[in-house]
Amino acid sequence: MSKADKTKELIIERTAEIFNTKGFSGTSLNDMTSVTGLTKGSIYGNFKNKDEVAMEAFKFNLQIMNHLFSAEMAKKTSFRDKLLVYTDVLSNFSERKFPRGGCPILNTAVESDDTHPLLKQRAQKALLAWKDKIADILENGMETGEFKSGLNTEQVAISILASLEGAIMIRKLTDNQKYIQFAMKSLQDYIHQL
Template sequence: MSKAEKTKLFIVEMTAPVFNEKGYSGTSLTDITNATGLTKGSIYGNFANKDEVALAAFDYNLKKVTHIIQQEMDKKDTYRDKLLVYVHVYENFLKHPFPAGGCPMLNTATEADDTHPALKKRAADAVMAWKDRIIAIIEKGILNGEFSKKTNAEQIALTMIATIEGCIMIAKLTGKMHYRNAIMQSVEKLINTL
């Protein structure tokens, strides 16, 4: 890895939590320089603008979450258990190295919906990729005889994502973590009825 690549990675690693907690519009250049200890010139010598830093920070945060889920799924043998990883990880997210500020998809989608087309697209692409991963697990589970052949994989995937993301939003908004557990029990029931 070249020095320039190391510097870019350092900037992303240091600013990813800031963008995830403060959002794109809430993160200033001063926040970026404070987080990195670098000058404006160093930041813009590595990234064309704040948009590029924000997109790279989103990708970094998303990769952290995806990695956590995949690591846990790799430990499971059945497709049902692989789906249940979502329940267990999101119920116990404090035990995992989640990005500061919570779910980057939820945070970014909420903020960028009407204000930042590039970030909105990045968040939408992440949700669609998540949907496709769940569909693939369900389809393999159907082929393996674990799930009913009548299962609508896309409907289940979208319901799981909407419920998980809604769960995160409700728990974060109200500060009532027991809501998270109650809602995640509904996701668990859904998976167990496939």
């Protein structure tokens, strides 16, 4: 990895948390220099502009979240258990594992309504990919007979996703882990009954 690449990575890693916490407009170039220890010039030497850094930071945060789920899923054999990973992880939501600031897709969705179309587009893509991932699990589970046949996988996937994201939002707003657990318990029941 070249020096430039290393610097790029450093910038992404270090700024990812602020972007996910303070949002795009809430994060200033000064925030970015103080958290990286670099100068503005250096950041602009490695990225076209703030938008580009934000984009990479989003991807980085997304990856952390996705890896967290994937790693847990790999340990499970049944498709139902794979699905239950989502509720397990969020029930035991701990800031050390989950990206600080919560789900980057949720955060980006809300802030970048009109203002940052590229970022919104990326978040959109990520959400749909997530939906497809869940639908895939459902599909596979239907094939093995774990799940009832004839499920509208897209509908179920979106419903699960909505519960997950809504629960994350509630936790973010209330700072109360209890609520996320309530929502996850209901979601577990729902998954069990599929």
